Amino acid sequence: MGASIFDVLFEYWPIFLKGTLGTLKYAFIAVSLGTVLGTFIAIARLSKNKILTDVSGAFVTIIRGTPLLVQMYIFYYFLPMAFPALNKIDKVYTVLMSLILNSSAYVAEIIRGGINSVDSGQAEAARSLGMTAKHTMTKIILPQAVKNILPALANEYIAMIKETSMAGSFMLYELMYTRTILANKFLVWQPLFIIAFIYLILTMVLSALVRWMEGRFSVSD
Amino acid sequence: MIDDNKTIMIETIDLKKDFGDLKVLKGISEKIYKGEVVSIIGPSGGGKSTFLRCLNLLEVPTSGKVFFEGEELDAKSTNLDLHRQKIGMVFQQFNVFPHMTVLDNITIAPTLEKGMSKADAEKKAMDLLRTVGLEDKANEYPRKLSGGQKQRLAIVRAMAMEPDVMLFDEPTSALDPEMVKGVLDVIQDLVESGMTCVIVTHEMGFARNVSDRVLFIDDGMVVESGTPSELFDHPQNPRTQEFLSQVLY
Numbered sequence: 001m002g003a004s005i006f007d008v009l010f011e012y013w014p015i016f017l018k019g020t021l022g023t024l025k026y027a028f029i030a031v032s033l034g035t036v037l038g039t040f041i042a043i044a045r046l047s048k049n050k051i052l053t054d055v056s057g058a059f060v061t062i063i064r065g066t067p068l069l070v071q072m073y074i075f076y077y078f079l080p081m082a083f084p085a086l087n088k089i090d091k092v093y094t095v096l097m098s099l100i101l102n103s104s105a106y107v108a109e110i111i112r113g114g115i116n117s118v119d120s121g122q123a124e125a126a127r128s129l130g131m132t133a134k135h136t137m138t139k140i141i142l143p144q145a146v147k148n149i150l151p152a153l154a155n156e157y158i159a160m161i162k163e164t165s166m167a168g169s170f171m172l173y174e175l176m177y178t179r180t181i182l183a184n185k186f187l188v189w190q191p192l193f194i195i196a197f198i199y200l201i202l203t204m205v206l207s208a209l210v211r212w213m214e215g216r217f218s219v220s221d
Numbered sequence: 222m223i224d225d226n227k228t229i230m231i232e233t234i235d236l237k238k239d240f241g242d243l244k245v246l247k248g249i250s251e252k253i254y255k256g257e258v259v260s261i262i263g264p265s266g267g268g269k270s271t272f273l274r275c276l277n278l279l280e281v282p283t284s285g286k287v288f289f290e291g292e293e294l295d296a297k298s299t300n301l302d303l304h305r306q307k308i309g310m311v312f313q314q315f316n317v318f319p320h321m322t323v324l325d326n327i328t329i330a331p332t333l334e335k336g337m338s339k340a341d342a343e344k345k346a347m348d349l350l351r352t353v354g355l356e357d358k359a360n361e362y363p364r365k366l367s368g369g370q371k372q373r374l375a376i377v378r379a380m381a382m383e384p385d386v387m388l389f390d391e392p393t394s395a396l397d398p399e400m401v402k403g404v405l406d407v408i409q410d411l412v413e414s415g416m417t418c419v420i421v422t423h424e425m426g427f428a429r430n431v432s433d434r435v436l437f438i439d440d441g442m443v444v445e446s447g448t449p450s451e452l453f454d455h456p457q458n459p460r461t462q463e464f465l466s467q468v469l470y
Contacts (some may be wrong), residue, residue: 019274084292119314119316121312121314121316122316122318124279124310124312124316125310125312125316125317125318125375126318127302127305128277128279128304128305128308128309128328128335128379129305129306129309129330129334129378129382130302130303130304130307130330131302131307131329131330131333131334132302132334135333135334139329139333140318143320144320151374189362197304
């Protein structure tokens with residue numbers, strides 16, 4: 001068995017800390033940029049332009065209907081082959097790109113749901129005042145949709161914290177990557193329990209935060 | 222109250238609207254004149270609200286044309302938003318903006334779409350709120366308002382755009398009975414100020430009192446139209462007679 005879990009934690013805590021910060025960072029980047037992209041996709045899905053709705057709908061279906069791990073492999077191995085220019089950028093970015101795209105599809109559905117949850121009379125009232133489609137969306141619909149969107153977005157962030165664990169296989173320095181580092185030092189089982197424990201703490205703390213947030217929003221109704 | 226020169230404000234030509242297989246409007250050609258007050262009555266599901274909603278293209282007609290102040294609304298070259306600024310609309314469910322104060326509800330469209338300064342818009346909004354007795358609610362959120370107060374807010378919100386015509390879609394149908402009069406009084410004031418109004422309503426007594434003309438719409442068509450006394454006292458069409466015999470007013 002060798003060293004105990006605590007021995008490993010005491011000796012290698014800076015590695016776990018760096019991995020944890022990496023996980024939080026990559027999940028945050030994926031969900032943030034995924035939110036920007038997802039907002040546009042959601043608006044495209046709700047638009048009256050058939051090409052826009054079809055393309056965005058197909059994108060969401062494909063991304064949500066295939067495993068993230070497969071998407072990562074395609075981004076990591078296939079895209080640089082198909083587009084040699086991508087070889088010039090760090091592989092970290094191609095993997096990160098797959099995380100962002102993956103997140104954007106889920107966020108698009110969250111935002112679409114949030115927009116649809118706003119009573120249609122709100123848009124009708126705004127349009128009948130002569131407000132443009134853009135102003136109606138940004139000033140009337142989205143501010144009301146946010147209350148439903150924010151908790152769901154936070155949940156997406158929690159899910160993404162777990163999903164980034166797959167990125168460790170592609171050399172992204174996140175929590176799961178610490179396993180690879182320590183396995184090279186013949187520490188195989190101890191890091192797994194430490195990693196699992198850290199994931200659990202992260203998701204539990206953030207889930208509690210989401211519940212608090214939901215409570216706050218329901219008060220303002 | 223019809224102008225001598227009888228300027229046409231809104232005109233529909235053979236307006237038809239289908240929802241799937243359901244033919245809701247079966248060809249309505251009507252003119253609304255400047256300064257005129259037209260009430261639309263008829264059974265539920267007969268197409269009254271759909272007709273009204275076609276007048277500002279909230280509902281896009283399946284076929285037929287809608288002209289507003291001489292311009293065809295669904296023509297490609299028409300800036301619909303600009304025309305809608307001139308067509309105020311009041312809804313059965315009020316549709317006030319819950320995430321904004323009463324004052325912001327009124328000022329948002331004039332400041333955003335007409336480039337009015339915030340100070341001017343707020344001054345005008347306060348004037349309007351005074352006319353409907355809501356000046357002390359200016360900084361409240363709509364959830365603190367009663368149904369009747371919300372509807373009065375919705376009316377002045379539309380008025381802040383200085384429309385040429387006001388469309389009312391069953392403005393009192395969602396109100397508690399004791400709130401109805403306050404809202405009807407506000408509409409009455411508008412009528413007396415010379416505003417062109419098209420009012421879909423189940424308030425027969427009100428329709429009779431304020432209207433220059435009453436349309437009876439049933440089964441997607443204007444079955445009968447005339448002055449209030451023609452329509453209410455001497456209805457010619459059997460369906461109008463049947464409908465009026467069933468309603469209390």
